[in-house]
Amino acid sequence: MDLLNYAFMQRALLAAVLVGITAPAVGIYLVQRRQALMGDGIGHVAMTGVGLGFLLSTSPVWMATAVSVLGAVLMELIRWYGRTRGDIALAMLFYGGMAGGVMFINLAPGGSNANLTSYLFGSLSTVSQSDVTAICLLAAFVVLVTLGLRRQLFAVSQDEEFARVTGLPVRALNLLTAVTAAVTVTVAMRVVGLLLVSALMVVPVAAAQQLSRSFAATFAIAVAIGVSVTIGGTVTSYYQDVPPGATIVLLTIAAFIALTVLVTPLARRRARALAAARPAGDPVECAIPATRAAGDGAGA
Secondary structure, eight states: OOOSSHHHHHHHHHHHHHHHHHHHHHHHHHHHTTTTHHHHHHHHHHHHHHHHHTTTOOOOOHHEEEEEEHHHHHHHHHHHOOTHHHHHHHHHHHHHHHHHHHHHHHHHHHHHHHHHHHHOOOSSTTTTHHHHHHHHHHHHEEEEEEHHHOOOOOOOOHHHHHHHTTEEEEEHHHHHHHHHHHHHHHEEEHOTTTTTTHHHHHHHHHHTTOOSSSSSHHHHHHHHHHHHHHHHHHHHHHHTTTHHHHHHHHHHHHHHHHHHHHHHHHHHHHHHHHHHHHHHOGGGGOOOOOOHHHHHHOOO
16 A cells, blocks of 8 residues: 555554544443533634644644643533533533634734644644654553443443442542543544544444444444544545545444444344244233242132
């Protein structure tokens, strides 16, 4: 493959693989918590970090990481304490993040909205060696958290009250999930873009759930789908000269649709087979236990 002869494509493919692993790995917990759009909100906040990176002449990736982590912590605090007006506070946080990013990048020396485009929608040619280093370090953190604490995070995602009764530090784990999601957004922004990263965190998980209800199997399938679509989208964007972020997201949605079309008839056939195999008469839960029936007969 001639694309491997170019250093920028080697960096882009490495970043794409790491994004394909980390985004679904975090997304499975967000889907379980019914916070599928959390990544989208963090992406809006991270725009301020990108703008500050240009304004202060520092790494936009690391600055976006710091700002998005702070934003994720604020989102969790709003979720805990802002029950009555929390949606308004979150809206101001999201829109303020977008506005801050546009303002700071225009205040930066030589900055313009064109500099922000590659971070919003992803860009292959602008992934630098320093970006790859940052992405590798951040991805390692995400993988360690999502795999090392998978039992605890799954318990909290399924039922917070039960997890609290069992002695798990629910608030600390919720905060860690939010921080990990924020780190994942900054990992993915150079390949997929801040405005599209949420799709890569959610859709592969939804596609994997079409095939399995087991958490471990869903996790593995979602990561496999994520890696496949990120590599496929990156290669396609190189040969067809199309935006990588949009290509990756469209491939992800196509994978979801294909699995849905494939699995739905099989599920219906299985349901009909189970219904046909069930004996006629009252449902099992309505049947009188044999011991009780014998006792009634003896009493009569």
